Amino acid sequence: xxxxxxxxxxxxxxxxxxxxxxxxxxxxxxxxxxxxxxxxxxxxxxxxxxxxxxxxxxxxxxxxxxxxxxxxxxxxxxxxxxxxxxxxxxxxxxxxxxxxxxxxxxxxxxxxxxxxxxxxxxxxxxxxxxxxxxxxxxxxxxxxxxxxxxxxxxxxxxxxxxxxxxxxxxxxxxxxxxxxxxxxxxxxxxxxxxxxxxxxxxxxxxxxxxxxxxxxxxxxxxxxxxxxxxxxxxxxxxxxxxxxxxxxxxxxxxxxxxxxxxxxxxxxxxxxxxxxxxxxxxxxxxxxxxxxxxxxxxxxxxxxxxxxxxxxxxxxxxxxxxxxxxxxxxxxxxxxxxxxxxxxx
Ligand SMILES: *Cc1c(COP(=O)(O)O)cnc(C)c1O
Numbered sequence: 001x002x003x004x005x006x007x008x009x010x011x012x013x014x015x016x017x018x019x020x021x022x023x024x025x026x027x028x029x030x031x032x033x034x035x036x037x038x039x040x041x042x043x044x045x046x047x048x049x050x051x052x053x054x055x056x057x058x059x060x061x062x063x064x065x066x067x068x069x070x071x072x073x074x075x076x077x078x079x080x081x082x083x084x085x086x087x088x089x090x091x092x093x094x095x096x097x098x099x100x101x102x103x104x105x106x107x108x109x110x111x112x113x114x115x116x117x118x119x120x121x122x123x124x125x126x127x128x129x130x131x132x133x134x135x136x137x138x139x140x141x142x143x144x145x146x147x148x149x150x151x152x153x154x155x156x157x158x159x160x161x162x163x164x165x166x167x168x169x170x171x172x173x174x175x176x177x178x179x180x181x182x183x184x185x186x187x188x189x190x191x192x193x194x195x196x197x198x199x200x201x202x203x204x205x206x207x208x209x210x211x212x213x214x215x216x217x218x219x220x221x222x223x224x225x226x227x228x229x230x231x232x233x234x235x236x237x238x239x240x241x242x243x244x245x246x247x248x249x250x251x252x253x254x255x256x257x258x259x260x261x262x263x264x265x266x267x268x269x270x271x272x273x274x275x276x277x278x279x280x281x282x283x284x285x286x287x288x289x290x291x292x293x294x295x296x297x298x299x300x301x302x303x304x305x306x307x308x309x310x311x312x313x314x315x316x317x318x319x320x321x322x323x324x325x326x327x328x329x330x331x332x333x334x335x336x337x338x339x340x341x342x343x344x345x
Pocket of ligand 1: 056057058059060062083084135137138139168170171196198207
């Protein structure tokens with residue numbers, strides 16, 4: 001099986017398992033897990049933030065960050081295809097009492113101009129605009145990225161209006177590599193940021209939320225409130241540290257493989273894709289002209305040994321990751337091409 005459903009499907013490598021097995025641990029709710037503390041320090045310094053907090057998942061990292069930034073009744077400006085709005089079970093409504101002001105991004109990417117238009121004036125009838133949430137890379141946008149210029153303009157706008165910025169950086173290393181910059185520079189434009197350990201970095205679980213010392217102190221309380229306080233969690237932190245040490249550079253290979261997949265798909269009759277738009281590890285393509293909808297095409301390819309996911313009625317998503325080689329991509333292309341030719345007959 002060539003599993004292109006997500007970069008979350010990776011299994012820990014033998015070396016990662018070794019690092020987990022030999023990790024020094026302690027009770028992290030008491031702040032005594034040395035491996036968690038090491039990971040938190042490393043991540044904070046890598047992102048140029050004062051402090052960091054290990055999180056069981058990216059969803060909890062986003063929701064704890066939002067709860068820390070806003071009060072019930074506050075408004076959050078966000079892209080309408082963002083993970084926070086689309087895939088987190090309305091957690092912000094339930095947990096924080098926030099209201100979203102959704103904007104149509106350009107492949108998920110918001111501009112300072114578009115945000116400026118929806119910032120509320122002080123008015124007793126209106127909810128106060130409090131927070132801007134950005135996603136970099138953007139999942140439903142097909143792994144699209146923010147330019148440094150755009151982030152700088154948004155940060156300036158936020159500071160002018162006393163808004164906070166939270167960055168969903170589940171794939172921030174992918175974004176930095178694609179933009180030719182560092183995660184620190186990207187994170188410098190946000191008050192809080194999280195990075196996933198369980199995606200491109202190949203760890204089995206975990207995310208890290210970063211921000212000011214004051215922000216992280218409050219976030220720690222909300223993590224406990226939501227049941228995210230774990231005990232000898234150094235076994236997971238060790239996997240994250242191993243990923244940071246060994247799997248960051250390999251993300252470039254994921255990007256090259258994604259582009260190779262996009263180029264190949266672009267040659268096939270019935271598939272619509274602009275390979276130029278594939279700048280990280282996520283490939284979105286349209287299957288309308290194959291005569292099949294996304295569900296049907298994906299379902300039939302499962303039986304041929306290629307796993308992808310339907311991402312809309314006629315949109316399919318494929319994601320490259322640590323467990324996918326260039327040879328796997330070539331094999332997947334072969335299988336898809338053969339399948340399309342045989343089903344066109
Ligand atoms: C995967 C993902 C998350 C959530 O991470 P989980 O660990 O699955 O909860 C948040 N944002 C983006 C952009 C993601 O791709």
